[in-house]
Amino acid sequence: MSTQEQYPLDVESIREDFPILGRKVGGDVTAPGEGPDHSTPLVYLDNAATSQTPTQVVDAIVDYYYGYNSNVHRGIHHLSQEASVAYEEAHDRVAEFVGASGGREEIVFTKNTTEAMNLVAYAWGLSELGPGDRVVLTEMEHHASLVTWQQIGKRTGAEVRYVRVDDEGRLDMDHARELIDESTRLVSAVHISNTLGTVNPVAELADVAHDAGAFIFVDGAQAVPTRPVDVEALDADFYAFSGHKMCGPTGIGVLYAKRHILEAMGPYLYGGEMIRKVTYEESTWEDLPWKFEAGTPPIAQGVGLRAAVDYLDEIGMENVRKHEELLAEYAYDRLAEYDDVEIYGPPGDDRGGLVAFNLDGVHAHDLSSILNDHGVAIRAGDHCTQPLHDKLGVAASTRASFYIYNEREEIDALIDAVDDARALFG
Numbered sequence: 334m335s336t337q338e339q340y341p342l343d344v345e346s347i348r349e350d351f352p353i354l355g356r357k358v359g360g361d362v363t364a365p366g367e368g369p370d371h372s373t374p375l376v377y378l379d380n381a382a383t384s385q386t387p388t389q390v391v392d393a394i395v396d397y398y399y400g401y402n403s404n405v406h407r408g409i410h411h412l413s414q415e416a417s418v419a420y421e422e423a424h425d426r427v428a429e430f431v432g433a434s435g436g437r438e439e440i441v442f443t444k445n446t447t448e449a450m451n452l453v454a455y456a457w458g459l460s461e462l463g464p465g466d467r468v469v470l471t472e473m474e475h476h477a478s479l480v481t482w483q484q485i486g487k488r489t490g491a492e493v494r495y496v497r498v499d500d501e502g503r504l505d506m507d508h509a510r511e512l513i514d515e516s517t518r519l520v521s522a523v524h525i526s527n528t529l530g531t532v533n534p535v536a537e538l539a540d541v542a543h544d545a546g547a548f549i550f551v552d553g554a555q556a557v558p559t560r561p562v563d564v565e566a567l568d569a570d571f572y573a574f575s576g577h578k579m580c581g582p583t584g585i586g587v588l589y590a591k592r593h594i595l596e597a598m599g600p601y602l603y604g605g606e607m608i609r610k611v612t613y614e615e616s617t618w619e620d621l622p623w624k625f626e627a628g629t630p631p632i633a634q635g636v637g638l639r640a641a642v643d644y645l646d647e648i649g650m651e652n653v654r655k656h657e658e659l660l661a662e663y664a665y666d667r668l669a670e671y672d673d674v675e676i677y678g679p680p681g682d683d684r685g686g687l688v689a690f691n692l693d694g695v696h697a698h699d700l701s702s703i704l705n706d707h708g709v710a711i712r713a714g715d716h717c718t719q720p721l722h723d724k725l726g727v728a729a730s731t732r733a734s735f736y737i738y739n740e741r742e743e744i745d746a747l748i749d750a751v752d753d754a755r756a757l758f759g
């Protein structure tokens with residue numbers, strides 16, 4: 334089969350950084366590390382949900398806990414100062430990674446993409462939106478965006494409209510131009526659809542939004558991990574992503590926003606760390622980004638995210654993009670050989686690194702259970718895009734998603750397992 338030379342990255346050496354890829358699965362599920370002999374090599378194709386974590390990131394977190402674990406911004410003792418410097422520098426490093434020239438002041442650490450979306454919904458949406466205002470989403474939004482703005486719409490009286498997705502799984506940009514009018518205050522669009530794999534023209538959408546006087550929020554949960562992203566080149570007003578999909582730890586996400594917008598916004602959560610002066614009657618707020626990071630922040634996670642960014646930068650995000658595209662195209666082409674497989678989204682050479690599909694006559698959950706018997710970890714369900722699945726006319730789909738350590742042979746294993754399911758279900 335393929336040689337390593339055919340990959341844009343050194344997959345073999347990357348795999349060595351991820352000990353989990355060497356483990357076996359299968360048999361009864363017990364507490365991790367206990368229980369029966371697992372016999373089937375793991376094929377991990379659920380990266381769009383959560384990617385694996387390299388030793389470099391785990392080591393950075395261990396170094397923090399063993400070496401300088403302490404609360405930030407609260408102490409003048411040595412450990413606290415070290416933790417504060419590391420945590421602040423993590424913001425700068427993330428800013429650099431996504432092209433935010435304003436540095437740490439434009440980077441708010443959140444729990445995940447969902448919380449970043451809610452931060453803007455609560456801190457900006459609740460006070461800025463009202464009857465007569467419009468929020469424009471796309472039909473392919475993740476629930477993180479769809480449910481959030483739908484509910485903010487109900488609370489504020491703002492109207493929520495959706496840009497159509499065409500039969501190929503692309504945004505209907507004529508419809509976008511029609512919907513985004515002078516009543517529109519915000520456009521929220523997913524950069525890469527986690528179900529269709531569609532790479533949306535967010536820079537173009539940003540132009541349309543700005544011409545109408547609206548802000549644009551880009552959900553980059555699937556984009557930042559898988560390709561170079563420059564938030565300023567896209568002219569995004571808000572841009573969000575999650576650490577756990579890009580080799581980082583869980584419990585940390587990022588909200589980028591233009592500095593002048595963050596300055597004008599009130600806080601989202603109140604409490605310690607986000608204040609400057611407090612009396613029994615009044616409080617004033619800390620500088621950016623701390624105004625939006627109330628309470629003890631995710632310090633270890635911030636240190637881990639920084640290590641993840643360093644790790645990905647070392648590989649080169651352009652190489653990551655090429656690898657993702659190569660595997661997506663290979664998976665698409667292999668699945669497309671079968672008449673009884675329906676694939677959702679644009680053609681294989683024009684998508685992010687994931688492929689959602691259904692095998693005729695086999696429910697996605699049954700299929701995923703058979704794949705699991707083969708050690709193949711994929712996702713089955715609605716992938717937090719229920720309305721999009723309704724539009725596709727299916728309740729669920731099976732999604733394989735790829736990352737820097739995946740190889741063509743693993744996609745072959747997926748196809749073999751699908752063959753097995755076909756035979757089993759007749």
Ligand SMILES: Cc1ncc(COP(=O)(O)O)c(C=O)c1O
Binds near residue numbers: 527
């Ligand atoms: C496109 C997209 N947006 C938002 C999210 C939500 O991310 P999180 O669960 O980390 O908040 C996901 C996660 O799957 C996603 O794929």
